[in-house]
Amino acid sequence: MRPVRSLILYMALLLSANAAAATDIAALEALRDGDMKKLSFHAEPQPASTAEFQLADDAGTATLADFRGKVILLNFWATWCAPCRKEMPALQALQTELGGDRFQVLTLATGRNSPDGIRKFFAEIGVTDLPRHQDPKQAVAREMGVLGLPVSVLIDAEGNEIARLIGDADWNSDSAKEIIRRLTGDMAD
Template sequence: MRPVRSLILYMALMLTANAASAADIASLEAMREGDMKKLAFHVEPRPTSEAAFQLADGAGTGSLADYRGKVVLLNFWATWCAPCRKEMPALQQLQTELGGDDFQVVTLATGRNSPEGIVKFFDEIGVTDLPRHQDPKQAVAREMGVMGLPVSVLIDRDGREIARLIGDADWASDNARAIISGMMAVPAAN
């Protein structure tokens, strides 16, 4: 009888956790204004890529699993992308204001972007506080269905994609910061 009782308790906890997660997402969706109206929340969280990417300055490889426990705004971009150039300073401002143990902006140059070209791009637009990671063979971008640039993906503490924004946005806006702060208030499901 005890195993059945444990199973019932486990199922009740799981249903409650899923309901809380859905309520959290609904409240975040309701906050969207301005550029953040383009931020499309998913009905169900989606898995993210397990592919490795190159860390900045040839420091080896990393993966999105390295960020588990943090809320992540993953930005796919390229040096030749004009909207990326416009958006990157706002991403830096968001990282400067909210980045830390709970949140991280992760920039991932996808496709053919030389390390020198990335440094030049960041220097030209005055970006100093964002990672210069690379996805040269587009493995992460391909696994996550990225078709154009820029694309920003909001990832929860459990490493799941919960929302996606296609195109550039003002990530330094009050509305964007409120959504990210709200996401940071949501505990991990697992």
């Protein structure tokens, strides 16, 4: 009889965990306003890419797993992308205000983007506080089903994709900041 009780208890815990996750998603969705209404939360977390990408300044390679423990806003972009140019200062402002031990904006130039072209792009728009990482063969973008640019993906601290926004957005908005604060446990006062 004991194994049956254990199974029942396990199933009850599993169902309550799924209900809590659904409630969390509903609470996060309720925070969406303005551009953040384009942010689509997944019913279940999705695995993020395991492909390697190039770190800025020839510092080697990394994978998204190297960033586990932090909530990541992964932004796929390119130097030729006009909406990316518009969005990048808001991403920098979000990183400047909320970046740290629990959150990071991770920018990933996808496709053919030379390091010099990326530096020039950042200099032209005044971005100094974002990484210049590259996905030259689009391995990460391909594994994550990125078909256009820009695309921003929220990755939880466990390394799973939990939401996606297609197109540019004001990531420096109160709505975006509140969503990030909730995900990192940093509630606004």
